[in-house]
Amino acid sequence: MEPQKVSVVIIEDEFVIAEDIRLRLEDHGYEVLATFDKAESALSYTMQENPDLVLADIQLAGDMNGIELVKELQKSRKFPVVYITANSDSATYEKARATHPNAFLIKPFTSANLLATVDLALFNFSSDQVVEQIERQNLSLSPPTDLLINQFLFVRTKGGYRKVLQEDILFVEAFGSYAHIQTTDQRYTLSQNLAHFQRKTPLPNLVRIHRSFIVNINRVDSFEESNVFVQNHKLPLSDNFKADFLKRIHCL
Numbered sequence: 088m089e090p091q092k093v094s095v096v097i098i099e100d101e102f103v104i105a106e107d108i109r110l111r112l113e114d115h116g117y118e119v120l121a122t123f124d125k126a127e128s129a130l131s132y133t134m135q136e137n138p139d140l141v142l143a144d145i146q147l148a149g150d151m152n153g154i155e156l157v158k159e160l161q162k163s164r165k166f167p168v169v170y171i172t173a174n175s176d177s178a179t180y181e182k183a184r185a186t187h188p189n190a191f192l193i194k195p196f197t198s199a200n201l202l203a204t205v206d207l208a209l210f211n212f213s214s215d216q217v218v219e220q221i222e223r224q225n226l227s228l229s230p231p232t233d234l235l236i237n238q239f240l241f242v243r244t245k246g247g248y249r250k251v252l253q254e255d256i257l258f259v260e261a262f263g264s265y266a267h268i269q270t271t272d273q274r275y276t277l278s279q280n281l282a283h284f285q286r287k288t289p290l291p292n293l294v295r296i297h298r299s300f301i302v303n304i305n306r307v308d309s310f311e312e313s314n315v316f317v318q319n320h321k322l323p324l325s326d327n328f329k330a331d332f333l334k335r336i337h338c339l
Contacts, residue, residue, distance in 0.1 A: 091250040092118035093209070093241060096133050098143040098153060099171060100124040104194070108142065108171075111198050112205070116249070125149040126156035134163050139241075139250065140208060142192065144171040145183060157186045167212035169204055209241055240288065242268065242275045251275065253290050257306050257317045261299040269320070296332050297325045304335045 095117050099105035105122045112119055120138055123129035126147050133141060141160065143153035151159075157168055170183055173194040183191075190208035192201060240251040255270045261281040268275040277284060285293070285301060294304045296315055300322050308316045315322045315332075324332060 091252065092116060093140060093250055094118045094120050094136075094138040095140045095142060095205075096120050096129065096136070096138045097122040098124075098126060098129045098141070098147065098156060100144060100146075100148045104144075104171075108201065111201055115198075115202055117205070126151035126153065130156060130159055133160055133166075137164070139167065140169065140205065141166045142169045142171055142205075145179060146172070154182050154186055157188070161186065165212075167208045169208045213241070240268070240290070242277070249275070253292055253303070254305065256290075256293065256303045257320065258303060258322060259284060259293065259301040271318075294328075294332055294335050296328050297323045298327070299323075302332075304332075307336070310336070 093116075095112055097105055097108055097119060099108065099122065102124065105124070109119045109122055120136055121129075121132060123132070124147070126143070127149055129143075130151075141157070143156055145153040147153050147156070153170060157166075157170075160166055168186070168188045169190045169192050170188050171192045171194065172179070172183075188208075189211040190204045192204045196204075240253070240256075242249050242251050251268065251270060251273075257269045257271065259281065260267045260269065262276070264278075264280050266277045266279060266281050266284045268277065279287070281299065281301065285295065292304050293301050296302050302315055302317060302322060306317050308318065310316065310324060310332075313324055315324050
């Protein structure tokens with residue numbers, strides 16, 4: 088089973104630009120659910136499909152512009168939002184800032200600008216940060232290796248991020264200064280140790296059972312005095328973490 092991709096909806100009334108963004112994102116592992124040239128047609132679709140990211144041009148043809156679209160979307164839930172704009176005048180900036188976007192993509196842009204802006208928007212959203220000014224972002228910063236959004240993890244891979252559902256995680260294993268996330272069918276390596284992962288990624292179903300292991304409590308098949316079994320994996324259960332583990336297990 089293929090890991091889930093980060094899903095994107097693009098609202099851009101210049102067809103060439105919309106297609107350019109779509110192709111570049113798809114080439115780098117993102118899933119573009121749909122593109123729209125009018126906010127009105129994008130509104131109901133976006134609310135129904137719940138994409139992981141919305142890219143919206145500020146200036147759109149029709150009665151509703153990109154800012155008004157984002158305001159309507161935010162009435163139902165929060166989305167990571169990237170505004171596409173070639174206009175950075177103060178009036179537009181103030182209206183856009185009031186909707187708390189997570190990044191701005193300034194036209195014209197390169198593939199590097201686009202991909203870094205998408206990464207930045209996901210990171211800002213996961214960290215509950217908003218953009219304070221319309222300008223080209225500092226793209227020299229090292230990108231994060233994983234992002235926590237709602238009950239998802241976005242794990243950085245070659246060319247972008249992969250969505251990992253909490254329910255698909257079996258366990259997380261320490262590997263020196265790295266950590267491995269084992270899912271039902273994939274293994275991902277993060278450039279951070281297990282303690283840092285646990286602090287940064289407080290998913291409610293992940294429980295520490297050993298200095299080298301965190302397990303998804305909902306994926307435990309059985310356990311005994313010193314071991315926890317998850318699918319075909321036998322994981323150690325240490326005395327230091329046994330009490331916390333047993334509190335999360337309903338035993339008859």
